[in-house]
Amino acid sequence: MKLRLLLPGFLLVFGLFASASAQTLTPEQLQTDFxxxxxxxxxxHPEPYQFTPKPAFDSLLIAAxxxxxxxxxxxxxxxxxxxxLVALKDGHVKWIPAGEDEHYPFHTDKLFPLKVYVVENRMWAVGSFGAKTVPDGVELLRxxxxxxxxxxxxxxxxxxxxDGYTVNGKYEDLNHFFAxxxxxFxxxxDAHEIQYRVGDEEQTASLPAVTLEQIxxxxEARKPARQLPFRLTFPASTQTAIMTIERFWDDKKEQDFKAFLNESFRQLREKQVESLVLxxxxxxxxxEKYGVWLYRYLAEKPFRYYDRISVRQKKAYSFPAWTPKLYRKFKWLVVKKKGDGYVFTKQAGLKRQKPARDAFHGKLxxxxxxxxxSVTTEFAARVHADQRATFIGQETGGGYGGDxxxxxxITQLPHAKIDLGIGMFGFRMANLPPSLKxxxxxxxxxxxxxxxxxxxxGTDRVMQYTLHLLSTKGAGSTVLR
Structure with a gap:
């Protein structure tokens, strides 16, 4: 399971055994936690030096x-x-004070009162969590x-x-959790002095801080009407379908992912759909297996999804830690020695897969x-490497090569009471393009x-652009801002 929204729940459970430390930590305590x-x-960690070489990472450790x-x-x-943690360039690693909100780890009051939208080095106000003093749509300057x-x-x-050198995930985080x-950092x-631009004029406002409850x-008030996480719709043209997948896991009481795929691709075949927007x-x-299942319905030929799944070690850890009981029980069967390291062997994506019977062969x-x-980027990597689709939108937050x-x-630092969560498996995608950076x-x-x-x-510019592209049969690369 990779979904980062679920991990804080695991960390919270682990953190129940000790509340966050409010007192000052001594140098001795800090060194023990370090x-x-x-x-x-x-x-x-499967590959701690994947992006920062060991000598450079060791220098960072010494400096810290x-x-x-x-x-x-x-x-x-x-x-x-x-x-x-930043030097690892691994978006899955979690660093959360025990029992606290991942994005608001130390302050639940005195928070910035505006909802913002950030693009590169610019920021706009797109809402307020407190009194409506600054108009929506103005650019914030200072x-x-x-x-x-x-x-x-x-x-x-x-x-x-x-993951790696991507930045769009960070920008999305700023848009959601800037406060x-x-x-x-x-x-x-208690109050925030804000300078902003209205037309050609610059204005200033002093806004009181807000609480996390207000945010x-x-x-909650802005949430759109709830929809099922897996959806198949047909716009005006019967030759086109839109499949929306909000997550790669399911709740059988709500929706069954396999059943959704079976029924959806049956409909695509029966309706003779020519173009699918995913x-x-x-x-x-x-x-992970959900990405493999989906690609079986889109692949043009047999494929390998993962090249390998690496594991750091097989023996028990030398420090107190939590791992799933099932893994501890069966790791002797599924973790094997290979070269200088270890690999995880029980994953369907490591085997050669065949396209499903109702696989879609139209334009994607x-x-x-x-x-x-995470799993979404892994799936997109397989599709992209196989040149199976046209991609539209923005660069993923996940890395092309794997994660x-x-x-x-999960281990809790004994004095600081900070939970550290580390993904144990290094997933590396198969048959990547040689030009990959x-x-x-x-x-x-x-x-x-x-x-x-x-x-x-509330305009969906990306979807509008895509449907226009389909209607005009456009091709080539485009940058639209």
Whole structure:
């Protein structure tokens, strides 16, 4: 299971045994927790030096450890260690104070009061969590005396939701959780001084901070009407279908994924659909086998999904940790020695797969964005490597070559009471293109970035562009902002 939204639940359960530490930590306590952190990475993470070579990573470890020579609060220790997690370039690693919200780990009041939309180095207000003082749609220029560009460049290097060198997952996180990141890494004042542009004029407002309860209530009020997570619809043209998959896991009481695939692709065959739009935006992943199941309905020929699944070690860990009981019981059967390391062997995606009986062979269009992550990016990588589809939207937050996820090992630092969750399996995709750049995501053939006007009006620019592309039989690469 890879879905990052589920992992905090596991960490919360683990964190129930000890509440977060509010007291100041001594240098001795900090060094003990640092040693646990370093040991856990060494014994669990499948490829800790995939993007940052070991000598460079060791230098970062030495620099971080040297800073732990004075008393620190939990937040100071958390922030000091974040560069090490960022250097892993692994969006699955979790670093959460026990029992706290992943995105608001230290402050549940004194939070930034505006909902924002960020594109590269610019930011717009698209809503308010408190009093409606700043109009929607205005560009924010400065917050508490600091330029928006400086703030964005301060936050991005402290954000971990990205595989490799991708950045769109970080931008999506800013759009959803800017208030939490600002409070953690910059400041949490009682009021926020905001400078913004209205037309050709610059104006200033002082806005009181809000609470996390206000933010959550605002998000709840903005939620669209609930829909089933797996949907197949037919626009005006009967030759086109739109399949939306919001996640790669299911609740049998709600919807069965296999049954959905069977029925959907039967309909596509019976209706003789020529073009299928597969919408995977905001799909952060789920279970690996679901991606394999879906691709069997889209593949043109037999395929291998994964090249290998690596595991750091087979023996028991030298530190207190939680792993699923089922894995502990059967790892002796499914983890095998290979070369200098170990591999996980029981995964359908490692075997040669055949297309399903009702496989769709028409034109395929796949929609992606920065929240297309984990299993979703793995699936998109297989489709892209096989040149099976046209891709539209924005680069994925997940890495093209694979990720480190699956089953997680979770340990709690004994003094700081921070839960560290590390994916135990290194999934590497099979038959990748030779032109692939290290650390890149799936880059669309047609890059389409929603504008602030689209966000405010609820316009789905990416879907509109895709349907227009189908109607005009457009081709080639495009960048639309």
């Amino acid at each position: 040693a646990r952190f370093r040991t856990a990475l060494h014994e669990v 450890q040297a800073q732990l020579n004075r008393p620190m609060t939990q937040q100071e220790f958390y922030v000091t260690m974040v560069p090490l 917050i508490n005396g600091q330029s928006v560009g400086e703030i964005i460049q301060k936050l991005l290097p402290n954000m971990t939701f990205a 939490g990141y600002y409070a953690t 910059i400041a949490a004042p 959550k209530a605002s998000h 919408d995977l935006r905001n799909n952060e992943g789920g279970e 269009y796949v929609l992606l964005n920065g929240l297309s992550f 480190n996820s699956g089953i997680f090992t 290290p650390g890149q995501g799936i880059i669309p053939d047609h890059v389409v970035v929603p504008s602030v006007e689209d966000v405010l009006s």
